[in-house]
Amino acid sequence: MSTIELNKRQEQIVQIVKDNGPITGESIADQLNLTRATLRPDLAILTMSGYLDARPRVGYYFTGKTGSQVLTDKIKKLQVKDFQSIPVVVAENVSVYDAIVTMFLEDVGTLFVVDQGSILVGVLSRKDLLRTSIGKQELSTIPVNIIMTRMPNITMCEREDSLIDVAQKLIEKQIDALPVVKLTEKGIEVIGRITKTNMTKALVSLAIDGLV
């Protein structure tokens, strides 16, 4: 994969095809006062890069795709499974105090709450725990299922979901992480965790490895 900048002549060609397409190579050459042979490499580049397409006996036409669209199409194909982390879960009867301790021990910002069958029943953010901790209650006596976000208000995603769609959900809903889930006969199982940290890592690997 490569990135090219169009030269001035190629930009003129794109403009001519935009305005007059479908148009033959000869007609483009006429408008530019050049020979068909001179234009051949430019037309090859423009069709291979996806700006123009050509149909036999019809001519060149503008695809409507700009280069950055081709690029963004590739970024849009990134999937949750390529960037997700391991989930950290707690049982629904543990205390808020123990959940906070788990959060520090596991060094995560979001915990998922599961029932006895390992089915997702809630989500606990650092914000939820902080809000509770400034209340007047004794943290070791409040079970997490009193303060957690519960179904059906949990925003979830699946392994094959688009990373960018999930990034947009994190921003819109102002949350730090989503559970990556799998629907089984028993219910919704948590199989991963996708966070703003994962998104930051995706941005870095895009810059370093050019993973698109």
Place this chain on the structure above:
Amino acid sequence: MSTIELNKRQEQIVQIVKDNGPITGESIADQLNLTRATLRPDLAILTMSGYLDARPRVGYYFTGKTGSQVLTDKIKKLQVKDFQSIPVVVAENVSVYDAIVTMFLEDVGTLFVVDQGSILVGVLSRKDLLRTSIGKQELSTIPVNIIMTRMPNITMCEREDSLIDVAQKLIEKQIDALPVVKLTEKGIEVIGRITKTNMTKALVSLAIDGLV
């Protein structure tokens, strides 16, 4: 700017030039049992896209630049100032309780602590506040300067810094945000805030607007 995929013949050409360059167009054509004329569009594409370069009377040589390098160079040029948010600050004598309330009111995950001259003296994360809140002390009597991360342990950045460098710092240091600072005669002033949320937004705008 556009993104192209090389076809099989173009990949063969790149390999031949890598192995034998500098090499003339005729010699490449010989190795592939093709005419020079047949190869002309491919060679034009490969030189324009930056894979190969050509010198008169010398021939084609491999530039060492792959397309994704050109792309990643562009991502690396993104700057903090294009994505930063407004900072939220508290005075160093406010209580931990008041800091937590400010964090909820302003809906941020990190507060910056400043002295009377508005100079940066500390940073408070949600994690710092949560850790303190499960202690036995009365939150409304502890001033934030007891628990904050203080100079010289604060990781900072400037408006013109590379966004990707800052993203890497957030990951390495496992923090959610950095203050964007400006050095003045009085000391270090906080002028912005750059967070994992900003990084997530950068990733999304890369996919949507193709801002590179």
